[in-house]
């Protein structure tokens with residue numbers, strides 16, 4: 347027990363037995379807990395849309411300083427409240443736990459919004475969203491909503507202040523455990539239970555069940571989409587230019603299958619290039635003066651039943667035309683040469699493809715995971731990815 351502990355726990359024991367001693371200590375405790383409740387210093391942990399409402403709560407219209415919530419900072423130093431406002435992804439979970447551990451006690455946690463409570467709209471089919479901040483650190487007050495309004499956050503703060511005001515030597519603040527239960531699909535279970543309950547006959551024959559009338563699904567006329575036209579060279583002109591040097595390059599239709607002609611000759615061409623010519627073709631796109639495609643816009647991948655396609659889009663910033671290039675990657679090999687020697691910006695795109703699909707890029711200078719933790723099991727955008735401890739299947 348440190349010096350402060352000796353004073354706060356030892357002195358009341360000495361004074362309590364004295365005449366009126368209990369009242370004196372109770373009075374001091376009341377003032378101390380009142381002061382603590384009304385001088386909360388929050389560490390803000392705003393990760394998504396709910397953070398906007400939290401910022402609004404701190405702004406002049408709602409002004410949480412009126413409730414003693416002051417000095418909102420992005421540091422655990424001297425903070426005694428952490429407001430979880432937004433979606434918590436797995437990669438942020440360890441920093442969150444570290445921040446909580448760095449806060450001096452007594453410390454409190456408010457989980458604001460569905461995401462911070464349970465994963466919210468991302469509870470199903472998500473491999474990366476933590477199903478509630480309470481699984482990581484102990485939450486004192488939950489504020490429902492998506493997002494909750496500032497008034498709700500202020501109400502939650504007032505509820506927390508009530509909790510703090512009840513604390514003292516008879517009800518000391520204690521380190522609580524986080525809510526550690528396996529990820530379980532309680533919503534589907536509840537749905538099934540309701541479906542079964544609805545089939546049961548009503549107990550009283552005088553009670554008539556209400557039959558909901560279903561709304562007729564409105565029919566909307568189909569909206570025809572105009573293909574975006576290429577500036578500069580048309581897709582057909584780019585294809586002809588490429589096929590002179592790379593005759594094996596073929597256009598791909600909107601259904602992802604090979605075709606003989608471009609579906610929209612004016613629009614950016616979507617081309618399949620043999621894996622062996624991939625880097626040479628990109629080099630050609632960049633350095634052929636008539637094409638001048640000097641900007642790599644993105645690289646992603648598609649998981650087909652028999653292969654992966656690595657898809658990238660290139661743009662000519664001077665002429666304005668663009669082209670989409672696909673190349674197939676064998677499911678057994680999953681290796682492709684890196685485009686980083688040609689476009690340094692490919693580095694992050696290829697790391698993303700590696701992280702989410704497991705495709706390796708030879709010659710990449712730093713092929714590490716990008717979004718997920720290094721020890722994340724598997725590559726979650728592959729269709730064969732399964733992890734029941736993280737992913738709850740959508741029940742409908």
Ligand code: SF4
Pocket residue numbers: 394395396397431432433458459460461462466467491492493494
């Ligand atoms: S609860 Fe709704 S508003 Fe809040 S972070 Fe999640 S999705 Fe955004």
